[in-house]
Amino acid sequence: MGAGRTISEKILGAHADADARAGDIVIARLDYCMAQDGTAPLAIRSFEGMEGGEIAMKGRAAFCIDHNAPSPLRAVSDLHAQMRDFASKYGLELNDVGEGVCHQVMLDRGHVVPGSLVIGADSHTCTYGALNAFATGVGSTDLATGLLSGSLWFRVPETIKIRVRGTLEPGVFAKDIALMMVGDITADGATYMALETGGPAIEALDLDGRLCISNLAVEMGAKAGLMEADEKTRAFLEGRTRVEYEPVSPDPDAGYAEERSYDVGDLEPMVAKPHTVDNVCPVGEVEGAPVAQGLIGTCTNGRLADLRAAAEILKGRRLAPGVRLIVAPASRGVMLAALREGLIETFTECGAAVMCPGCASCVGTHQGIPGDGENVISTANRNFKGRMGNPEAFIYLASPATVAASVLEGKITDPRKYLG
Amino acid sequence: MVMKGRAHRFGDDINTDYIISGRYKFKTLDMAELSCHVMEDLDPGFADRVNEGDFLVAGKNFGCGSSREQAPLALKHAGVAAVLAQSFARIYFRNSINNGLPALVCDTSRIVDGDELEIDLQTGLISNASTGEEIRAHPLPPVMLKILSEGGLVEYMRKHGALTV
Structure with a gap:
């Protein structure tokens, strides 16, 4: 020392x-x-x-x-x-x-x-x-x-x-x-x-x-x-x-x-697989896994830069049939900024359910408890069994861009497909 | 003080969501009610099986995840007298001691489900009556020992008004 x-x-x-x-x-x-x-x-x-x-x-x-x-x-x-x-x-x-x-x-x-x-x-x-x-x-x-x-x-x-x-x-x-x-x-x-x-x-x-x-x-x-x-x-x-x-x-x-x-120069989009946060792999390894619900928000990724990254992919597109997307801005300030930039309009038009600022379904009490056997892809920080209120569901963690790309396809998707 | 009880064996990385799920803990402060759901998502029969004075024995990183103090409280109300683990997540570790539930860091690798244990909190000596083996727990920092000996942090603060090292 x-x-x-x-x-x-x-x-x-x-x-x-x-x-x-x-x-x-x-x-x-x-x-x-x-x-x-x-x-x-x-x-x-x-x-x-x-x-x-x-x-x-x-x-x-x-x-x-x-x-x-x-x-x-x-x-x-x-x-x-x-x-x-x-x-x-x-x-x-x-x-x-x-x-x-x-x-x-x-x-x-x-x-x-x-x-x-x-x-x-x-x-x-x-x-x-x-x-x-x-x-x-x-x-x-x-x-x-x-x-x-x-x-x-x-x-x-x-x-x-x-x-x-x-x-x-x-x-x-x-x-x-x-x-x-x-x-x-x-x-x-x-x-x-x-x-x-x-x-x-x-x-x-x-x-x-x-x-x-x-x-x-x-x-x-x-x-x-x-x-x-x-x-x-x-x-x-x-x-x-x-x-x-x-x-x-x-x-x-x-x-x-x-x-x-x-060195993150060659880093790929990453995903944490159920049921631990350190169960991490590049998105390619889980690409194609079906997704029933997405969550964009929380203290991890509910800020303006996160909503912008998701909206860039979602703009002008629609959620895949049968897929739900929950969006919860991290705060009233973030919500107002997102409203002024038209991001909330983008989310609403693409088929998302926009929640009031708060923790939303991250903690398993309300606003989007997944069903039995369903896969969720979320921008949150925890994917423990039962975390979102149902121990029979499976939670994958990823960036807002990866969540956005995945809800458009109804399966886990590499966001780079939609960018540049 | 010597405590006797039976070991209930769990693995590594037991998080506080498993100990008491968010879908219960956010709606009540009634620990008797919460204790019926302790470890439910991982081991639905645990709350019924555990007897007053039993020990929960785990691997590394017990109590990782959220800061919910309901986790040690629900264990305590379910009858668990102490938790033994290779290591504890730090917020849980503080919460457990703050609520008078002993958390012992020790080599748990040779304790199996159903072992009868005797624990001397003063000396940190754990005797496994089922195997005859003795294990020594790591000593707690003095500030934590003091909190534990007062019966928890609420009692400590009521008595002393402020913390001292």
Whole structure:
């Protein structure tokens, strides 16, 4: 291990007033806390059990109603009501039905800046690592502890440094890089560790693409999916936040547990086959498998660049007979931008069902539960058995372009066929 | 404290969707109700088979996937007294300790379904009465031991108001 420090060591150290090194356990001050409707009700119960009174994170905490929104059940409506009451009583920002997926809402509202320390009661909180924030998923009781005391304990993670170079071919996207990485590192290859991903191919991506890659960090077991900030990061934050921030770079002699490098110049569109995210292959290996439903959206691929990539293929075409397509923009902001660009019109004309911004059918509670024996091709991040609400269905994960091409043909299709 | 119970054997990468499916966990905080569906998509008979005080024994990366704290809670309410695995996914691992459900990292490769185990939480010693073998669990970090010994993080925070290392 070198004498220098990684991004994780620097951010956690700065928030704990300590020379934090991998393996150390620190208590660190939090900059922001978030919970969604699958985790907030239990966080409220834990918070009340702690009998602590006021919250330390007033003005720096948000609840988002996105996983089950609009409510499909009376019991769920009761849980949503508890969230609204708690948010109003303790001064939390409440992002109600239609605001979108919690992670995109956090980004749209500028709650995440480089160098900050954020916890979210949702495993994909690691997405914000693309903005150079140490952001990690926690459970409800950890979240309640953060709300109440303003701090939480962390084990400072070891880091895997990943360098990605090469220029992506048309039809190959950030999601394909992310799936390739999960396939290579595997579902537990980065457990307890942070990833620091960079290199020319990452610098060439827009923020939407970088966020997609950091989103999948937890699918390798990672605690954080960090990237360095650059001009694109600054431009993304322009107008979203007035908070002053200081980007954090690793020292040249920082110590890494492992270093990996990938050349994506000849990368093909990738697909994760049922029922694990690391069960990855090039699209050609599964081409022709029948598809009953597509899903374009989620915290992985529901951003504007994703909707544009799908619309480019779907424009002026129709879904294959007997095939359904669910489209859910990641947030109200993304939805508005997509409306203004005519993307929602394209989706509607091609035969898609456009949902309100939110998690849609990704989490298996509503808005598109697949039938027995059906194959789904989805832009989400998980394809576990039963994930979309039916253990008798099969979920394939791919880029928005691959999903779009596949729903046009009714079978898994290489998107390059429709491009250039 | 020494616990005795029977091993229920599972494999690698048991995710939190398998432990408690999203189609149940989003609609209720009633853990007794959720515990009827624990491991359902993977092993539909498990909730009926498991007895109070039994152990769930798995391979690597137990609890990967979502941050749902309902996963350890549903296991605990189903009667599971501890989970033993080669490794745990980190959010699940924290959630389990935070809810007072011991999560022991140890070599589970020679434990089979139905083995009778004795676990000493203080020493981390696991005795397999069915094979006569003894296995030692990795020690928990002190902060987690403290949370576990208070009966979970809610009780810890109620008593102390803030975390200390």
